[in-house]
Structures are given as C-alpha cells and as structure tokens.
Amino acid sequence: MGKPTGFLDYQRKDIAYRPVEKRLKDYKDVNQYLPFDEIKIQAARCMDCGIPFCHSLGCPVYNLIPEWNDLVYKGKWEEALGRLEKTNSLPEITGRVCPAPCETSCTLSINDSPVSIKQIELSIIEYGFKNGLVRAKVPEKETKKKVAIIGSGPAGLSCAMALREMGHSVTVYEKEDKAGGILRYGIPDFKLEKWVLDRRIDLMKRSGIKFKTGINTGIKLTAKALKRSYDAILISTGAGEPRKLNVPGCEMKGLYLAMEYLTKSNKYVSGKLKKTEIILAKGKNVLVIGGGDTGSDCVGTANRQGAKKVYQFEILPKPKEWNEPWNPVWPNWPVILRTSSSHKEGAERDWSIIVKCFNSEKGNIKEAVCARADWKCDEKGKFVMSEVPGSEFRLQVELVLLAMGFVHCEHSKLIKDLGLELDGNCNIKTGSDHATSLKGVFAAGDADTGASLVVRAIYHGQEAAKSINKYLSK
Numbered sequence: 001m002g003k004p005t006g007f008l009d010y011q012r013k014d015i016a017y018r019p020v021e022k023r024l025k026d027y028k029d030v031n032q033y034l035p036f037d038e039i040k041i042q043a044a045r046c047m048d049c050g051i052p053f054c055h056s057l058g059c060p061v062y063n064l065i066p067e068w069n070d071l072v073y074k075g076k077w078e079e080a081l082g083r084l085e086k087t088n089s090l091p092e093i094t095g096r097v098c099p100a101p102c103e104t105s106c107t108l109s110i111n112d113s114p115v116s117i118k119q120i121e122l123s124i125i126e127y128g129f130k131n132g133l134v135r136a137k138v139p140e141k142e143t144k145k146k147v148a149i150i151g152s153g154p155a156g157l158s159c160a161m162a163l164r165e166m167g168h169s170v171t172v173y174e175k176e177d178k179a180g181g182i183l184r185y186g187i188p189d190f191k192l193e194k195w196v197l198d199r200r201i202d203l204m205k206r207s208g209i210k211f212k213t214g215i216n217t218g219i220k221l222t223a224k225a226l227k228r229s230y231d232a233i234l235i236s237t238g239a240g241e242p243r244k245l246n247v248p249g250c251e252m253k254g255l256y257l258a259m260e261y262l263t264k265s266n267k268y269v270s271g272k273l274k275k276t277e278i279i280l281a282k283g284k285n286v287l288v289i290g291g292g293d294t295g296s297d298c299v300g301t302a303n304r305q306g307a308k309k310v311y312q313f314e315i316l317p318k319p320k321e322w323n324e325p326w327n328p329v330w331p332n333w334p335v336i337l338r339t340s341s342s343h344k345e346g347a348e349r350d351w352s353i354i355v356k357c358f359n360s361e362k363g364n365i366k367e368a369v370c371a372r373a374d375w376k377c378d379e380k381g382k383f384v385m386s387e388v389p390g391s392e393f394r395l396q397v398e399l400v401l402l403a404m405g406f407v408h409c410e411h412s413k414l415i416k417d418l419g420l421e422l423d424g425n426c427n428i429k430t431g432s433d434h435a436t437s438l439k440g441v442f443a444a445g446d447a448d449t450g451a452s453l454v455v456r457a458i459y460h461g462q463e464a465a466k467s468i469n470k471y472l473s474k
Contacts, residue, residue: 003073006044012113012325013042017341024304027189027269029096030341036077039123042116043072049107053331054117058105060456061088065102065117072120081128084121089158090458092129092200093183095122096192098455099293105331113325129199136206139167145472148173148230150217150414153181154454155445156236157204158461159468164209166469171210171230173221177272179211182238183454185263188297190304190341194270218414226414232440232468235420235428236461239446240410245289245402249358254365258294258403265301281399282306287368288347289313289355290403293340298401300342310347311395315385317375318351354387358400368395409447425450434464435471442468 003009016032017023023030034042046069054065064083071080084091095118106114128134145168149156152174160170178184180197205211215221226233242257244250256279264278281302288298291314302310322328322336329335343349352373359367372391378384408426409415415428421437423429427450428443430436436443444464445457 003044004048006073007047007108007112007115010041010045012045012116013038014116015119017344020345023190023341024345027304029193030190033122034119036123036127039116039120040073040075043069043120045108045115046070046073047108051107053105053107054102054115057331058102060101060453061094061459061462063087063102063121065115068124069115069117069120072124077124077127077131078133080124081133084124088121088458089161089462090154090200091121091125092196093154093192094455094458095119095125096196097187099453101333101453104327104333109327109330111326114327134203136203137161137165138207139165141167142169143167143472145169145231146171146229147232147234147468147472148226149234149236150226151181151235151237151445151447152179152211153183153236153238153445153457155238155447155457155461155464156181156234157183157200158458159234159236159444159465160209160461161204161207162462162465163468164204164207166465168469168472169208169210171212173215173217174211174213175216177214179213185266186259186294186297188262188266188301189269190300191297194266218412218417223414223417227418227440231472232442234464234468235415235436235441235443235447236445236457236464237409237412237447239406239408239427239451240412241407241426242402243404243407245355245404247355247357249360249365252358252360252365253363254398255358255400255402258288258290258298258401261401262294262297262301265305279399280305281310283308284398285309285311285396286399286401287311287313287395287397288401288403290405291316291349291351292403292405294405295401295403296340296342298403299347300340300345302399302401303342303345303347307399311397312343312347312349313353313355313370314349314351315353315373316351354385356392365397365400368397368400370395406446406451408450433467433470434460435467440471442471
C-alpha cells in the first residue's frame with residue numbers, strides 16, 4: 001500500500017519532455033525520466049484503498065499494481081520485479097507506450113491525481129535490466145512440441161515467451177526484415193526507441209526462441225507446409241486492413257496511409273532506407289486525417305522531417321476539455337481532450353471536419369476541400385452526422401496522411417488457405433480459448449479482436465499460450 005499518508009504527503013510528479021527545439025532535431029525518446037529515488041516517493045502515494053480498481057478494472061494484463069508499489073516504496077526492487085513479471089511479459093514496452101487505463105481507475109482519481117503507475121512500472125523493469133535481474137527464461141524440460149507464431153507484434157512476442165517457458169519449441173515468423181511488428185515499424189523512435197525491442201528479442205533468442213524474418217507466410221511458406229511442420233499455429237498478424245477515405249481525388253500523388261508513412265520513416269531512422277526512398281514532409285503543408293495516436297505519431301514525424309505546416313483533422317466532435325487532475329467518470333476511461341508530446345511540437349488541430357475531395361495540379365494533391373460536420377442524436381438515439389450548410393473551406397496541402405484506424409484483420413492468403421472462419425467484424429473468429437475454426441490453429445491480438453491496445457494484445461498472447469499448452473498436452 002506504500003506509505004499510509006503518502007497520498008497526502010506527496011504530489012504526483014509527471015515525466016518531463018526534452019525541450020522542443022532539441023527533440024525536433026532527432027528521433028530519440030522525448031521523455032526525461034524520474035530517478036529511482038523519486039519513483040520511490042511516487043510509489044508511496046499508493047493508498048490502502050481496499051479494492052484496487054487499477055488492478056481489477058483498469059489494467060488489461062491485471063498487473064499486481066498495489067503489491068509492486070509497496071515493494072518499490074520499501075526499496076525491495078527485485079521483489080517488485082518478480083511481481084511485475086508474473087503478469088506482464090513486456091513491461092518495458094507498456095511502460096513507454098501504454099495509455100495507462102490503470103491510472104484513470106486509480107482510487108485517487110476520484111478527486112486527486114492518480115498514482116504514477118506507468119512510471120513506476122517502467123522504473124521496475126529498467127532497474128531489473130540495469131542490475132542484471134532480467135534474464136532469458138530457459139525451460140527446465142523440453143516437451144518436443146513445435147509451435148509456429150505468425151506475426152511478431154506484442155501478441156506474438158508475449159505468446160512466444162510464455163510457450164517457450166513451458167518447454168515448447170517456438171518459431172516466430174515475420175514478413176518484415178526484423179522482428180517486432182507494429183512495435184518496430186508502426187511506433188516512432190521518439191516514443192519507443194528500437195534498442196528497447198532489440199534487448200528483449202535478444203533475451204528471447206537466448207531462451208531458445210527462433211525468429212525467421214522476411215517470410216510472408218501463406219506465400220513463401222504455405223499453409224500446408226505450416227500444418228505439416230508444427231503441432232500448433234498462432235496467428236498474431238494484427239489488424240492489417242486500414243480504413244480508407246473514399247472521396248474524389250484519393251488516387252492523386254501525395255496521399256498515403258499512415259502506416260506506410262511511419263513504416264518507411266522508421267526504416268530510414270534505423271538505416272534501412274535512404275531519405276530518397278521515404279515519404280518526406282519537408283517543406284510541405286501536411287494534413288493528417290484522424291485524431292488518434294497514429295495521427296499524433298504522423299504529426300511528430302512530419303515535424304521532424306521539416307514540414308512547413310501540419311494540420312490534424314478529426315471527423316468526430318472535439319472531446320471535452322479537462323484540466324483537472326482527477327477523472328470525471330471514475331473508474332471508467334474519460335473521453336477528454338488529450339494533447340501528446342507531438343502536438344506540443346506544432347500542429348493545428350480541428351474537429352468535426354469532413355474532407356469532401358482533393359484537387360490537384362499535374363496529378364499532385366494541392367488542395368483539400370473540407371466542410372464542418374454537425375453531430376446530433378436521431379429519434380433512435382443514434383449519433384448521426386450532417387454537413388453544416390455554407391461551412392465549406394479549402395486548405396492548401398501537398399501531403400495527406402490517412403490515420404483513420406483499421407477496419408479488420410488483413411484477409412491474407414494464409415487465412416484463406418487455412419479456411420478460417422471470420423466473425424461479424426471480419427476478424428478471425430475464436431472462442432474464449434483463442435482457438436479458431438481449424439483444430440490446432442489459434443489467434444490472438446488485433447487479428448482476433450480488431451484494433452486495440454498494445455497492452456491488451458500482450459494479455460491475449462499470454463492467454464493464448466495457456467490454451468495452446470493445454471491443447472498440446474492432450
């Protein structure tokens with residue numbers, strides 16, 4: 001529980017950002033993390049709340065948050081690490097990119113600033129790495145069962161670690177040249193530097209997990225070959241089908257999907273691509289369509305590339321502005337206006353905007369024609385949109401990035417050849433045990449649930465591993 005009066009004695013202290021003028025010159029982590037001594041003080045704020053909503057309601061992996069908060073406050077870092085690793089196989093990832101629903105459900109959030117759970121989690125795992133406490137988990141006994149994991153994002157990695165610890169032989173397949181999936185190619189380095197990912201993958205390799213990259217399963221490695229070679233298969237390929245904008249002018253040069261833009265940028269940062277091979281925002285007016293985290297990542301990347309001006313438009317209404325430290329809808333996730341580090345680097349944001357079409361000059365986008373949207377509830381209580389008469393306006397843009405989310409998993413040749421049944425949302429249909437319609441084939445993460453949080457994908461990967469192990473033990 002930390003210090004009994006800690007929440008009264010100490011104020012929450014947030015992570016600071018590096019100065020804008022400095023961080024825009026590189027792609028390094030924007031955060032300035034608190035030292036371990038300060039983290040101990042933050043852990044002291046965890047109160048004896050009786051029912052830890054942070055653990056039972058907020059955290060998708062059910063982290064034992066009050067337990068490791070108390071251990072950190074008492075300086076028992078190694079014990080805290082043990083408690084953290086019981087529930088979360090990738091805390092160095094969630095400690096950096098998770099939106100921390102645990103904090104919005106913290107009991108202190110009823111009328112005060114919540115415990116700095118995300119910072120504490122990250123500090124525990126980094127303390128462990130710094131002091132040689134995080135080690136490769138080599139199984140005591142081999143089962144001689146072979147599992148193929150298709151996709152090396154958070155669900156695939158977490159499942160691989162759990163299965164390997166159970167003694168199974170695990171091979172992870174990735175279509176890109178390096179493992180990591182969306183963690184490597186979809187999240188910019190200023191939010192998640194790739195040495196963090198490489199450090200974990202190196203541990204996984206030392207535990208005996210095999211990685212085979214540059215292999216598009218279903219094409220280079222057929223579904224028949226996979227079924228013949230492995231006792232079980234997990235599909236964790238993510239939600240690969242992006243939502244597209246269907247308006248006149250979308251076929252023009254200068255309009256790209258956000259993930260294509262971010263992937264190429266990340267490859268450039270890692271030295272895999274030249275500047276001439278990426279989508280460059282330098283000197284251009286950039287329009288990012290979509291107000292979520294991916295859109296924010298596009299804003300930060302465009303500013304680092306030297307964009308002339310960055311706009312970010314969202315079709316939905318502007319969320320409620322909320323400057324108080326407490327949660328207005330505790331213990332639920334509040335729909336409030338959030339400003340990321342990227343937004344603070346420069347972006348003109350607007351909401352309830354419809355993009356009607358694009359105009360061009362010699363085949364290149366030069367102008368977006370937009371209008372304002374009016375959202376109202378109809379007689380059935382459904383939220384419906386209409387264009388505000390006379391609200392049309394034009395915006396000069398040379399680069400448009402579509403960050404409007406994903407509609408469902410990609411219906412790849414592998415999924416088709418395996419004959420997997422899809423659910424009503426066109427994702428892979430699974431039961432509560434993550435089993436698909438084909439015996440011995442399982443699915444986890446966004447390929448199963450649709451686009452969601454990294455932390456939820458980690459949990460689903462861990463849960464899928466339990467089901468796969470049960471299947472292999474029959």
